[in-house]
Amino acid sequence: MTDAPELQLRAFGRDDTETVVALWRACGLVVPWNDPYRDIERKLAEQPELFLVGESGGRVVASVMIGYDGHRGWMNYLAVDPTEQGRGHGRTLVLEAERMLTARGCPKLNLQVRGTNTAALGFYEAIGYAPDHAVSLGKRLIADD
Numbered sequence: 001m002t003d004a005p006e007l008q009l010r011a012f013g014r015d016d017t018e019t020v021v022a023l024w025r026a027c028g029l030v031v032p033w034n035d036p037y038r039d040i041e042r043k044l045a046e047q048p049e050l051f052l053v054g055e056s057g058g059r060v061v062a063s064v065m066i067g068y069d070g071h072r073g074w075m076n077y078l079a080v081d082p083t084e085q086g087r088g089h090g091r092t093l094v095l096e097a098e099r100m101l102t103a104r105g106c107p108k109l110n111l112q113v114r115g116t117n118t119a120a121l122g123f124y125e126a127i128g129y130a131p132d133h134a135v136s137l138g139k140r141l142i143a144d145d
Contacts, residue, residue: 012051019060027079035144064093073101073109
């Protein structure tokens, strides 16, 4: 759609919390074992400038959490309002994440996608991401429930 308003990116602000959590819920990103409010608070304590929202038509329609640990960059909670998908907003967020990480000297960006999220897998493949053929392991250190 060529008549869609351009996506304007800015840093997340605390006033965005409810809108962003609703966005994540609409995109199916909220799971019982991760409290989205705690995830926001954790991000605001570490590299808050790497938590972005995208506005289109005066409303928040997209978000991404970016991180860099000195070795690898990460993207989490990349979300675009389902009514706004297909307009390039996701690509805009990813390109900005890549730009911000490259500026910090980050050599590689990692992300995780649930294997059942075929739409997200297709999106990332279309913009140049491929499976690393590495196994993702995890261990919960702090329970959110």
